[in-house]
Amino acid sequence: MSTTAPDDKQGSSQRDPFLAFVTDDMSEAVVREIAESLLLPDDLVRRGSMEQARVFLERMHSPRLLIVDIDGSADPIEEVVKLADVCELGTRFIALGSDNDVTLFRDLLSMGAADYLVKPIDRDVLLRSINSLQDAATSISTMGRTGKVISFIGARGGAGTTTLVSNCGRAISQSAKRKVAMVDLDLHFGNLGLSMGANVHEGLADALQQSDRIDSLFLERVMSPCGDRLFVIGGEENMSRSTNTSDPLAVDALMSELRSIFHFVLIDIPRSLSDLAYRAVQLSSVVVISSDLSLAGMRDAVRLLKFVRENNPGAQIIMIVNRIGENPKAEIPIAEFEKGLGRKVDYRINFEPNALLNAANLGRPLIESGGPAARVIEQLAERLAGPGPKTQQPAPLMKSLLARFRK
Secondary structure, eight states: OOOSSOTTSBSOSSOOSEEEEESSHHHHHHHHHHHHHTTOOGGGEEEOOHHHHHHHHHHBOOOSEEEEEOTTOSOHHHHHHHHHHHSOTTOEEEEEESOOOHHHHHHHHHTTOSEEEESSOOHHHHHHHHHTTOOTTOOGGGOOOOOEEEEEEESSTTSSHHHHHHHHHHHHHHTSOOOEEEEEOOTTTOOHHHHTTOOOOSOHHHHHHOGGGOSHHHHHHHOEESSSSEEEEOOOOOTTSOOSOOOTTHHHHHHHHHHTTOSEEEEEEOSSOOHHHHHHHHTOSEEEEEEOSSHHHHHHHHHHHHHHHHHOTTSEEEEEEEEETSSGGGOOOHHHHHHHHTSOOSEEEEOOHHHHHHHHHHTOOGGGGOSHHHHHHHHHHHHHHOSOTTOOOOGGGGGGGGGGGOO
């Protein structure tokens, strides 16, 4: 198994700091002059269109900074989407073109381009654009965004948290075609690997007690593949092994390593909030809370909402009511539940026992059932990751397709 760049790409795993594809002599001369001033090899500046850049990057490792010329493209937005799909995480993007169109400029920036420069290119302007992507402590070789961390936690046991993690992970990896790591922090009794039909490996508990053990080789050893772009880690540690002690830096080290490799890291948070779980929530950009419609569920959902707001005020919170209809006589009306929360519920998922039972017995994701619950989960996954790269949407709705180009 490899969790690094695709093995079928040629060349060294060392990514070039810079690569440019330009379509005219003047632009090529300017970019070559800048490359020379940065002491970069001549072969990092090439004549070619966006399509030629895409074909080249399908078989080669993508650079940290990519400059492409959109001239000659009938649909530059679509071409950029295709180009993004072959680039690895961390690539930044500057576009060159002859069209002095404010709408095009805004569309490219909203989709994650670092800049759009109108030709003829001025050397100093392009150099300033490149320099603006850096700060005093950063060089071209370290530019680029990292993966997105999303935590899932249930207000009650049986609220379907693990089902949400496994199915969102599957949907993001298949529909959005992004690399996804799923982490089960219930180290002894986690069901995430089981729900994916994966053979999980021991070792996460030991590593979380010593953060210096966590590196790419460690991930190679403990992660289990669940598909071409989907991996799971943790959840079935030896019962005789204590997990009560942990290195305070362990979760940071684990998330840093995973975010450098995967576009999305989905964490299944146990309800018994350990120090590891607390830190994972703090590192998340999105926290998904699921609950049933019970009185206890409402109480604990309120407590979790408060906990997230206090410990990670910048996180986006998504509230889900799950298993609706499982026990209708004991359920609180949804309006009363929302009133108790002090906010609206984002998604409602009905209880579908037959679909859940079949998925559990076969070790297959619920989203393959095609039922109402599966459609809601697919909507949640699309909200988390954005539509897949082949989905035709207006430019403002396609931002997440190029999220890999953002800082």
